[in-house]
Amino acid sequence: MRNVHVDLGSKSYDIVIDRGLLPHVGSRIKTLLPKTEKIAVITDSNVGPLYASLLQESLENAGFSVAMLTFTAGEASKNLQTLGTLYDGLAAAGLTRSDALIALGGGVTGDMGGLAAATFLRGISFIQIPTSLLATVDSSVGGKVAVDLSGGKNLVGAFYQPKAVFIDPDLLKTLPIRYLHDGLAEVIKYGCIMDKELFVMLEKIQSDEELLNHVDEIIEICCNIKARIVEHDEFDTGERMLLNFGHTLGHAVEKTFHFDRYSHGEGVGIGMVLLTRQSEELGLTERGTADRIAALLQKFQLPIAVDMRRDDFLQAIALDKKKRGSHLTLILLKEIGNSFLQNVAFHELTRYLP
Ligand SMILES: NC(=O)c1ccc[n+]([C@@H]2O[C@H](COP(=O)([O-])OP(=O)(O)OC[C@H]3O[C@@H](n4cnc5c(N)ncnc54)[C@H](O)[C@@H]3O)[C@@H](O)[C@H]2O)c1
Ligand SMILES: O=C(O)C(=O)C[C@@H](O)[C@H](O)[C@H](O)COP(=O)(O)O
Numbered sequence: 001m002r003n004v005h006v007d008l009g010s011k012s013y014d015i016v017i018d019r020g021l022l023p024h025v026g027s028r029i030k031t032l033l034p035k036t037e038k039i040a041v042i043t044d045s046n047v048g049p050l051y052a053s054l055l056q057e058s059l060e061n062a063g064f065s066v067a068m069l070t071f072t073a074g075e076a077s078k079n080l081q082t083l084g085t086l087y088d089g090l091a092a093a094g095l096t097r098s099d100a101l102i103a104l105g106g107g108v109t110g111d112m113g114g115l116a117a118a119t120f121l122r123g124i125s126f127i128q129i130p131t132s133l134l135a136t137v138d139s140s141v142g143g144k145v146a147v148d149l150s151g152g153k154n155l156v157g158a159f160y161q162p163k164a165v166f167i168d169p170d171l172l173k174t175l176p177i178r179y180l181h182d183g184l185a186e187v188i189k190y191g192c193i194m195d196k197e198l199f200v201m202l203e204k205i206q207s208d209e210e211l212l213n214h215v216d217e218i219i220e221i222c223c224n225i226k227a228r229i230v231e232h233d234e235f236d237t238g239e240r241m242l243l244n245f246g247h248t249l250g251h252a253v254e255k256t257f258h259f260d261r262y263s264h265g266e267g268v269g270i271g272m273v274l275l276t277r278q279s280e281e282l283g284l285t286e287r288g289t290a291d292r293i294a295a296l297l298q299k300f301q302l303p304i305a306v307d308m309r310r311d312d313f314l315q316a317i318a319l320d321k322k323k324r325g326s327h328l329t330l331i332l333l334k335e336i337g338n339s340f341l342q343n344v345a346f347h348e349l350t351r352y353l354p
């Protein structure tokens with residue numbers, strides 16, 4: 001078992017990483033939330049049929065009554081309409097303020113379930129049980145919860161920390177390869193922004209099988225990086241923005257293709273390469289860095305280019321959450337493992353765009 005503690009004062013919590021954890025998670029949650037009687041589990045149409053009954057049984061054995069709410073899998077569901085349906089489900093299940101919500105699934109489930117937990121009855125206890133690589137290494141940690149608008153990614157959301165994150169890496173065995181690679185893009189991101197050793201370790205991995213053999217260690221490394229950043233900057237006013245490397249262009253890619261062509265990790269991968277190529281041209285990044293990132297992404301069948309024009313990027317970036325008035329904060333690399341924030345006037349942004 002591995003444990004990563006997130007130290008946020010009264011909002012502190014543990015990330016537990018343990019194979020075979022899911023069938024035993026009910027008793028752990030009972031210890032954590034002794035006054036809770038009812039738990040709503042939010043899951044999607046792929047993950048539900050695989051794992052919901054195992055979780056339900058574990059929760060019921062621990063004495064909870066359980067309401068299961070399922071939505072259609074995919075980023076295109078991460079919106080206000082689905083959220084509204086979830087609120088109706090929570091109300092119909094009769095949840096009270098001492099009850100709790102569990103998100104069982106990938107980042108879409110965690111982000112939307114978290115926003116439901118943050119807002120239903122003005123906030124009920126929230127637990128993350130991430131099931132995709134991306135959710136284990138990134139989205140289940142740190143408390144960013146949100147849904148998309150057609151105008152942009154994660155535009156309606158909150159900062160709402162979970163009471164615990166329970167990771168059972170055995171669940172990754174059923175994850176489709178496309179989404180294993182999608183999650184890897186965020187792992188590569190961590191390597192790029194502050195862990196050269198992690199990046200080099202990924203460069204040495206030659207197959208998906210080898211990747212899965214290292215996955216517990218990779219999850220622990222990434223959760224530790226994110227936990228330390230979030231402890232310093234929970235509300236994304238400085239250092240936390242480094243976690244957004246590749247996301248300004250990546251979110252633009254996702255939005256431009258209506259959230260159904262490129263997955264989040266695919267968008268982030270494209271964003272990391274395109275931005276780093278430009279910053280190399282501007283003399284801000286060590287030469288060869290973009291090629292190195294691109295080679296690593298390509299080894300795991302991730303895209304490194306996109307059919308978009310500069311105007312498409314500009315339009316989509318207009319609502320980026322790192323924009324303050326007429327300035328936008330970009331995240332750039334000096335070299336692999338070394339990142340910095342660059343404040344750019346919006347009218348000068350084209351210098352950084354492909
Ligand atoms: N809050 C944050 O800090 C944060 C961080 C990174 C990404 N995100 C968000 O996370 C989302 C992407 O997450 P994702 O890649 O997990 O997407 P996702 O939730 O759509 O999951 C990807 C696909 O894998 C399936 N799946 C998940 N776990 C499975 C399993 N164990 N077995 C079989 N199928 C499984 C899902 O049903 C889905 O089809 C995006 O919306 C992104 O914006 C949020
Ligand atoms: O936790 C963070 O902070 C991140 O930026 C992690 C990102 O991987 C994640 O995609 C996040 O949801 C993006 O945040 P946003 O504020 O740009 O919506």
Ligand SMILES: [Zn+2]
Pocket residue numbers: 138186247264268
């Ligand atoms: Zn991300």
